Amino acid sequence: MMNVPEALAQVIVDRMKEIINQDINFIDVNCIIIASTDQKRIGKFHGGAQTVLKKKDMLVITSENQYEGTRKGINLPVYFEDTIVGIIGITGSEEEVSKYGKIIQSMTEILIKEAYIVEQNKIERESQKQFIEEILFRIHEEDRDAIKMRSELLNIKLDIPRVVLVARIHEKTNKKSPKTPVINEKIYNFIKRFIEFDPQNFLIQSGMNYILILNENSVNDIKGWVENIHSTLLKEYKNTIYFGIGSLSHNEDELSESYQKARGALKVALSSKDLFYVDYSELDLEVIIDDLSDEVKKKYLHDIFKNMDERSLNDYMELLSTYFRNNGSIMKTADELFLHKNTLQYKLNKIKSVTGYDPRITRDLVVLFIAVLIYKSEQSGNPSML
Known part of the structure; x- marks a missing residue:
């Protein structure tokens, strides 16, 4: 039998009072x-x-304490799937409150059913999330039969062509207030509406990332x-979303x-x-760099830029x-950086004197280009490299 949570019951009575302006009990x-x-x-x-539960019908109370702990009013059984899960009571004279009885009873049952559906959706979403994370992250190995059985129970087809995307909302460093759970849920639902056309498309949130598992046949x-997602999110939330x-x-x-490739992308x-x-x-060179160990990347930057400070x-x-x-x-770079071309030439010469590599020479350029890729790669996950 379903137990109606106290918090839900309080929401119901408060909402009903707003409608009829009478004291209500659950x-x-x-x-x-x-x-x-x-x-x-x-x-x-x-x-x-007790009488309502026994008779399974409305009870009118005409005087104070006619029954222990009661006041004048009407009390009606509240059903969920043909089972009484509570009683809703409206305080007041029969003439005042009887006209509201059936309406309040029906609305209460509707609110309980809606809350149940929402809760079931949350449970299903969490079960799918847990299973998908185990598949993607390989939290623990299961035998093939167990995986197949769980996927069937959760209606997740593993043998259809799929593509994994990993997305993240751009975090502005000057933003004073962090994303709240409410905002996270809004963004989750925003992305979800783009995949709901196919029940074999799934979305889970893992830390800062949103992981999308798409049926390749449906997109x-x-x-x-x-x-489309990027432009719509930018328009509605003024935020940029990045995808791998x-x-x-x-x-x-x-x-x-x-998933691993999407994360790297x-x-x-x-x-x-x-x-x-x-x-x-x-990707080409980025793939090779992504496969390098953190130690190798750190040594590469250190060997080129020595003990240079972060700034x-x-x-x-x-x-x-x-x-x-x-x-x-030189012209386009100077314009983009708002520098005079002579100032840019000076800075390029400074790089040559500090590192020993001249970005205007092809061989040296390759060395510095790899350093930039490594630095950018590590900045997105590890801000301090030297």
């Missing part, structure tokens, strides 16, 4: 008032509820679909691999100022990144 099946618009009555025994143009797109998968092992997207999505299949390193990286993005054009 009594549980143990005949205890668990919610009331008269706070002094909460926790008290209600003798009339013909993933990049166009991603662009993984590889095509056909089973749970490949699904886990697709997202890392590249977050480190770039120009791209809000990155497809792992289109100076960041300034040089910004300059080099802009220089590479403009294919070595």
Whole structure:
């Protein structure tokens, strides 16, 4: 039998009072008032509820304490799936409150049913999230039969072509207030509305990331679909969302691999100022860098930039990144950085004197370009590299 939570019962009686402006009680099946618009009555025994439970019908109380702990009014059984789960009581004379009885009874039953559906959806969502995380993260290995059985129970087909996407909302460092759970839920529901057209599309939130598992057959143009989410979110919430797109998968092992690739692609997207999505299949040098250990990356930057402080390193990286993005054009780089071209030349000479590598020479340029990629990659996950 369903137990109506006290918090839900209190919401119901408060909402009903707004409609009819009468004191209302919610009594549980143990005949205890668990919610009331008269706070002094909460926790008290209600003798009339016993009669309602026995008769399964409305009870009119015509005088104070006609039954233990009662006042004048009407009391009606509240049903959920043909079972009484409580009693709703309206305080007042029969003439005042009888006209509201059936309406309040029906509205209470509707609110309880809606709350139950919401709770069941939460349970289903959490069960799907747990199963998908186990598949993607390989929290523990299960035998194939167990995986297959759980996927069938949760209606998650693992043998259809799927693509994993990992997304993250851009966090502005100057933003004073962090995202609250309410805002997180709004963004979750915003993204979810783009995938609800196919029951085999799934969305879970893991830390700062939103993980989308898409049925490849239902999304013909993933990049166009991603662009639509990005532009709509920017318009509605004034926030930028970044995506990493993984590889095509056909089973749970490949699904886990697709997730890892999507995560790597997202890392590249977050480190770039120009791209809000990155497809792992289109990466080349970034893939090699992503496979390097943190120790190797740290040593590479240290060998080139020695013991440079973070601020100076960041300034040089910004300059080099802009220089590479403009294919070595002094004029375009200077314009983008609001520098005189002679000042830019001076700064490039300074990089050469500090590192021993000249970004205007092809061989040296490659060394510095890799350093920029490593720095950007690690900045998205590990701000301190030197």
